[in-house]
Amino acid sequence: MPRPGGPVTEEEAAALFQPLEGSVGVLAAVSGGADSTALLLLLARWSSNRGLRLCAATIDHGLRPESGDEAEKVAALARLLGIDHRTLRWTGAKPVSSIEKAARTARYRLLMEYAAEIGALHLVTAHTLDDQAETVLMRLAAGSGPAGLAGMRPVSARGDLIHVRPLLGVPKTRLIATCDAAGVSWSEDASNADPRFARARLRAGRDVLDREGLTAERLAVLARRMARADVAIEQAVDNVWAGLAMSGPAQTRIDGASFLALPEEIGLRMMLRAVGKHGDGTSERLKRGEALFDAVRDALQAGKSLGRTLGGARVAVSKGQLVISTAPPRRETV
Numbered sequence: 001m002p003r004p005g006g007p008v009t010e011e012e013a014a015a016l017f018q019p020l021e022g023s024v025g026v027l028a029a030v031s032g033g034a035d036s037t038a039l040l041l042l043l044a045r046w047s048s049n050r051g052l053r054l055c056a057a058t059i060d061h062g063l064r065p066e067s068g069d070e071a072e073k074v075a076a077l078a079r080l081l082g083i084d085h086r087t088l089r090w091t092g093a094k095p096v097s098s099i100e101k102a103a104r105t106a107r108y109r110l111l112m113e114y115a116a117e118i119g120a121l122h123l124v125t126a127h128t129l130d131d132q133a134e135t136v137l138m139r140l141a142a143g144s145g146p147a148g149l150a151g152m153r154p155v156s157a158r159g160d161l162i163h164v165r166p167l168l169g170v171p172k173t174r175l176i177a178t179c180d181a182a183g184v185s186w187s188e189d190a191s192n193a194d195p196r197f198a199r200a201r202l203r204a205g206r207d208v209l210d211r212e213g214l215t216a217e218r219l220a221v222l223a224r225r226m227a228r229a230d231v232a233i234e235q236a237v238d239n240v241w242a243g244l245a246m247s248g249p250a251q252t253r254i255d256g257a258s259f260l261a262l263p264e265e266i267g268l269r270m271m272l273r274a275v276g277k278h279g280d281g282t283s284e285r286l287k288r289g290e291a292l293f294d295a296v297r298d299a300l301q302a303g304k305s306l307g308r309t310l311g312g313a314r315v316a317v318s319k320g321q322l323v324i325s326t327a328p329p330r331r332e333t334v
């Protein structure tokens with residue numbers, strides 16, 4: 001059990017790294033900040049007698065003058081700990097707007113390519129309890145449903161890799177304490193406090209939220225509950241899908257009366273699942289999916305026909321049935 005303060009202990013680390021047990025190759029993403037420096041220290045200790053290959057990588061996004069030195073500092077620490085380290089540089093054109101998003105996409109692409117090169121099966125990042133709380137707040141602001149409010153998952157798939165976030169329940173203060181206890185310094189990324197970024201603005205307002213009881217711990221509890229609820233809803237959708245959806249490679253048909261009788265969240269997810277199956281994979285704003293869901297229900301209730309497109313799929317109501325198929329190219333959208 002994590003202690004209220006102080007460095008993360010070896011026993012705690014063993015429990016946190018449980019998802020990595022039995023892995024043959026682990027790649028740790030280490031930016032050089034306090035969180036990922038602590039991750040590297042803890043992983044180095046934990047992996048020493050486990051016969052797995054631990055490697056670390058730092059992405060130099062080339063966006064700040066000091067990023068090269070920060071990567072070199074991580075490399076030096078890795079050398080000291082006897083861990084293979086590579087600095088991966090984000091080269092090529094960089095967009096003027098949405099730079100954070102572009103940097104993130106490039107970062108994971110570089111990490112995945114490097115993981116494939118070294119044969120790592122697990123990618124480990126140092127997202128903390130505080131990062132989870134910020135994610136939940138940002139998703140609240142975006143009007144997310146249960147899946148979004150579940151925040152980041154401790155273990156998820158990322159391409160062929162398993163992405164593990166072992167520190168998701170650990171407050172940043174304890175990771176700072178872990179570095180301090182080891183006498184290891186870390187780099188402070190100035191952009192973490194840059195008010196141009198939503199995360200930084202949220203961080204700056206955390207004191208106010210804490211005073212109102214919206215603490216990181218409570219937001220993380222909300223995320224865990226939402227994750228459980230989301231699993232339950234998805235399981236219900238699996239069951240209903242098996243019984244109701246007549247689904248082939250070209251289209252999915254669902255009886256209209258049965259569809260109308262479903263709890264709305266299940267019906268919505270059924271429709272979106274079929275859109276995902278027959279569409280072109282373009283992500284659609286949930287708001288558009290919800291608007292179309294309402295239109296589908298209205299049409300079924302009124303015994304009318306309907307034909308729209310969503311995410312590259314054609315969503316039609318015809319003869320009392322909901323029919324979702326691949327949309328012909330270049331049709332009008334909702």
Ligand SMILES: Nc1ncnc2c1ncn2[C@@H]1O[C@H](COP(=O)(O)OP(=O)(O)OP(=O)(O)O)[C@@H](O)[C@H]1O
Pocket residue numbers: 029030031035036057058059060061104107124125126127131
């Ligand atoms: N430049 C980097 N090099 C290597 N790893 C990094 C780098 N930046 C971030 N990471 C990894 O990602 C974790 C989360 O970092 P941060 O919170 O800054 O990213 P984010 O963009 O907010 O989150 P996400 O990775 O989910 O997009 C870090 O703890 C570290 O493990």
